[in-house]
Amino acid sequence: MSDKKSKGQARMDALSYEKKNYFECASKKERKEMFAYAEGYKAFLDAAKTEREACAAAVAMAEAAGFAEFRFGDALAAGDKRYFVNRGKSVVVFRVGSEDLEAHGMRILAAHIDAPRLDIKQNPLYEEAGLCFLKTHYYGGIKKYQWTAIPLALHGAVVLQDGTKVDIRVGEDPKDPVFYIDDLLPHLGAEQMAGKAGKIIEGEQLNVVVGGLPYPDEDVNKKIKLTVLDILHKKYGMNEEDFLSAELSAVPAYPARDVGFDRSLIGAYGHDDRVCAYPALTAVLGGESKHTVLAILADKEEIGSEGTTGMQCKVYEDLMEEICTALGASFRKVRFASKCLSSDVTAAYDPNFASVYERMNSAMLSCGTCMSKFTGARGKSGSNDASAEFVGEVRRKFAEEGVVWQAAELGKVDAGGGGTVAKFLANLNIDTVDLGVPVISMHAPWELVSKADLYSNYRAFLAFIK
Numbered sequence: 510m511s512d513k514k515s516k517g518q519a520r521m522d523a524l525s526y527e528k529k530n531y532f533e534c535a536s537k538k539e540r541k542e543m544f545a546y547a548e549g550y551k552a553f554l555d556a557a558k559t560e561r562e563a564c565a566a567a568v569a570m571a572e573a574a575g576f577a578e579f580r581f582g583d584a585l586a587a588g589d590k591r592y593f594v595n596r597g598k599s600v601v602v603f604r605v606g607s608e609d610l611e612a613h614g615m616r617i618l619a620a621h622i623d624a625p626r627l628d629i630k631q632n633p634l635y636e637e638a639g640l641c642f643l644k645t646h647y648y649g650g651i652k653k654y655q656w657t658a659i660p661l662a663l664h665g666a667v668v669l670q671d672g673t674k675v676d677i678r679v680g681e682d683p684k685d686p687v688f689y690i691d692d693l694l695p696h697l698g699a700e701q702m703a704g705k706a707g708k709i710i711e712g713e714q715l716n717v718v719v720g721g722l723p724y725p726d727e728d729v730n731k732k733i734k735l736t737v738l739d740i741l742h743k744k745y746g747m748n749e750e751d752f753l754s755a756e757l758s759a760v761p762a763y764p765a766r767d768v769g770f771d772r773s774l775i776g777a778y779g780h781d782d783r784v785c786a787y788p789a790l791t792a793v794l795g796g797e798s799k800h801t802v803l804a805i806l807a808d809k810e811e812i813g814s815e816g817t818t819g820m821q822c823k824v825y826e827d828l829m830e831e832i833c834t835a836l837g838a839s840f841r842k843v844r845f846a847s848k849c850l851s852s853d854v855t856a857a858y859d860p861n862f863a864s865v866y867e868r869m870n871s872a873m874l875s876c877g878t879c880m881s882k883f884t885g886a887r888g889k890s891g892s893n894d895a896s897a898e899f900v901g902e903v904r905r906k907f908a909e910e911g912v913v914w915q916a917a918e919l920g921k922v923d924a925g926g927g928g929t930v931a932k933f934l935a936n937l938n939i940d941t942v943d944l945g946v947p948v949i950s951m952h953a954p955w956e957l958v959s960k961a962d963l964y965s966n967y968r969a970f971l972a973f974i975k
Contacts, residue, residue: 528876531913531961532773543964547775550963551765553787554777555681558760559664560598560808560818562678563622563783567600567790567806568592574794576602581827585835593828598818601828602793603803610838614846615829616800616974617939618789619820619930620853621810624779625649625952627656627690627715629665629757634719634749636734641720643688645759646712649811653710655953657692661717665757667747675745680762687762689718717759761954773875773960780956782810784946784963785852792970801832802974810853810930820930826937848899849941850973851931852966855879856919857947857958865924872917872947877965880916881943886926893931895942903942903973910972913965917947944969 514522532540553570557563571592579591589605599622627645635642647653662680669675680687692710693701701709723732724739741747765777786806793804809819816822833840858871872879882900885892907914919927935941946966949957 554765598808606801611842617849620786627759642716660687660762662762667755788967798974853929875959875961877913899940
């Protein structure tokens, strides 16, 4: 049998399109870079389990790279490396380029640093049946049953009565205690298991166990509650009333870990969307560009990008206008010339749940970062839907720089859907398209990504801002 291709097969190879597994087509050097890059990312994940911590970690990385804080009214010049912090929960890191700003605009990478979790209520602490609990209100879209019977850590900040802010992080050090949400034993769970998955655990059952030791005083009514209050007061100066001005969250206590005998995958809490935020940050900190480049790491995407730190807040627009003003450029002209990659994760095709995916248009694990021309639900509701011209421009740039990437949508047309921050940047008349890492088990307490896709995302950002 001849190894020579037929004329038709050669023609098919020349004209058809197939996704490439990045591990297969990467050189040994590039594969080594993938694995090395993943180590920095895992360290970032472990340091940044809330948006406050992610913001602080980003600032530390920026300062280590020679970036200085920017305040409205500061002068700017080509070559300046600055960062802007918004209320300790979001951060914009930017470099001023040498290209004419009005003619070439900005290159913007936008991601979010919040993740699904369990927020502690403002009046949370109670004792019952030999245990002390904290009541929670879940944040973002979760499967509630996944958050029971796993080790949890407590992260956040408390503002005391006198105005002092105290940071809290308990459950991450091996010497720390962890926290826990109980579930019903299977021996008594017949009625529970007969219900719909969304009702197996109700939101008001997601109460975190925080104690069980009675305070040694017979005259006290709620002895276990007092033990917990006593510990909080001694360690943090807290009284129960201080929960009223606290932002505390229960998050999985797991560290980021390699998954698989070959260590090709990363399991962790918070891949959505720190697996995009970290590459955006590192691309701006260390990439080469003549453009003015920004990495916007925003808060509140999981609940609609609302509030003073979400992408709908005018502060990001104000900051871009401030940069233009400092450089003597028209903000309107700059917006028109600017381009943005809105970087949020997408659903990776999962063969164990194949029925909700349309395989031809699904993101495949390890085939590179994924461009989604549109997001939204069903009839593209809530989507940016990028133009063919801009998608073509990004395609050409990736081809020039040898970026391995793929295109996909989030599941079958009528299976559900989801949105990103893309539309908020596009509403400023900035060409925007979604680009992000495929994730298995998105929004679970432990999500899964490929090191190849993480590194591809970083390479894509470097190519885009170049």
